[in-house]
């Protein structure tokens with residue numbers, strides 16, 4: 001086991017080694033760092049080094065050992081049987097080597113590949129079958145007598161790691177299938193394991209709540225998960241599989257009419273009909289390579305609309321007889337090629353770091369880089385989150401930085417390219433005062449962010465007005481960032497209540513404001529006056545008060561000003577409210593400026609009353625009862641299920657606590673279910689049981 005101190009030392013050791021050209025004197029250090037990096041990568045699933053860095057250190061060690069074979073030791077990391085294979089999982093040989101694909105990047109490359117294909121089967125017409133190139137971790141599955149016998153990772157292509165138990169956790173992979181009916185005795189199927197983008201986002205949200213570092217992208221998350229030792233954790237991570245190639249099969253000759261697979265298209269269709277997750281519905285067939293090219297170009301635009309990550313398309317010759325004729329090189333089949341989309345990583349120069357002030361006064365460092373296109377979007381600003389991130393990644397102004405933007409993942413700096421430094425780079429200095437209002441900044445001991453504590457700070461005011469108008473708060477359409485900024489700068493709206501007496505005649509003199517847009521804005525603002533109380537409470541932007549807490553607060557009073565007389569103890573009797581939230585709510589309603597805002601809103605005619613209260617108390621069959629939903633419910637969306645419970649007077653909690661009465665669990669319910677079971681006081685329901693209860 002490594003202690004935190006060991007980790008720090010080894011991290012520093014790695015950075016130092018990367019700076020120099022290691023010699024025989026560094027051999028022990030190199031081995032130690034590489035072994036530790038392996039452990040972090042394969043065992044802890046939290047890489048310490050970027051791939052290029054690891055490769056650089058590994059190459060340095062290999063070079064020294066090549067020059068000094070007498071120094072090779074049996075336990076040197078270079079002496080593993082095959083690279084990329086962890087020792088934790090047993091290694092198994094693939095029936096057929098898992099080849100890679102040749103890449104093309106543009107129309108010209110594809111056209112050349114098409115010509116080469118024609119050259120290999122000169123007298124035939126070729127049909128091309130096109131499908132997505134899934135960006136995940138490749139797998140190979142063997143079914144024998146209809147049963148899933150073995151699953152393996154790609155490993156080095158010849159053999160991989162055995163991951164059968166983990167693969168069995170993926171719901172879309174059948175554990176058995178009626179293959180034998182078609183006379184198939186044994187079959188090896190290739191595919192990819194991916195994590196859908198929304199699942200990935202949720203996974204990182206959960207990791208953030210648990211204080212864990214976010215996973216970099218869905219691909220790493222998928223491949224790391226596949227190699228975990230705890231199958232329950234694998235199940236929780238909700239992986240998906242796509243199977244796209246039959247690499248080998250044997251037929252039972254006793255069967256009267258064994259299956260005949262003549263095309264790739266038919267193979268995937270056949271598997272699909274047997275219950276395998278193949279891209280059967282995604283396949284496109286073309287006869288002319290020019291049509292393939294056009295399809296590839298067009299498809300790239302849709303890349304972000306897919307629920308999973310793709311890094312290109314794969315074009316395969318459809319006829320299996322033709323595939324066999326064309327054969328393969330040592331590296332890739334000649335009958336298939338990848339068309340790679342634009343890279344989602346790029347390097348750029350970090351020119352400056354600006355500090356932005358958010359609604360709650362949090363000051364966030366934002367890197368300004370030379371604009372660089374990544375995956376079709378120009379990236380020039382990247383959040384660095386907080387001071388710790390900047391220090392950990394050792395980012396300097398003037399650094400060349402590696403930037404990644406994977407699909408819906410917001411762009412982030414992977415790391416600075418330390419080897420490109422020329423000594424002119426400058427440390428990033430964190431401000432001691434607010435960059436907007438110059439108030440001294442404060443950093444609470446248990447937080448990672450610096451905050452401006454001046455609630456009148458104009459940056460915070462603008463953000464607060466924007467939040468008040470946002471969709472989930474008072475839903476004032478048209479009052480987004482641009483208009484709020486414009487109105488604030490011109491002095492029309494300096495506070496939230498001023499939204500309700502904008503001088504529209506002056507607005508009409510501004511460029512871009514016609515009668516229609518002014519009318520729309522006016523009616524959206526007017527309509528917000530009758531929004532239910534919980535939206536107002538959420539819109540006021542009280543720290544730690546999200547939508548669910550706002551609903552719980554609204555439900556417990558007749559009028560918002562009732563909170564003036566509440567104390568923390570009373571607040572903590574409400575669902576879902578602990579000491580931190582209670583202190584924040586009390587502080588908000590005690591602050592004179594906030595009370596003044598509420599007075600003004602009342603005068604403007606904004607609803608401050610809980611209109612739903614009576615109805616809730618008398619009619620709600622489940623009033624006083626608390627619910628929480630976890631996992632994927634079979635038929636209802638989470639929000640629908642919550643609405644059903646709320647309509648019956650129940651309240652929704654944000655987490656499992658002693659205040660929880662019912663936990664409704666769907667598929668892949670995780671830690672919440674375990675916690676509830678431990679508490680023992682919570683009734684656990686399926687969706688069906690819940691619906692029966694509600695009807």
Ligand code: IVH
Pocket residue numbers: 099100101131132133134135137138139190191192244245314333336338
């Ligand atoms: S076919 C012999 N089809 O991309 C057949 N591969 O960069 C070879 N991949 O190693 C594979 N989507 O892991 C094929 N629709 C697809 C694919 C696909 C993703 C992966 C696969 C391969 C890698 C090559």
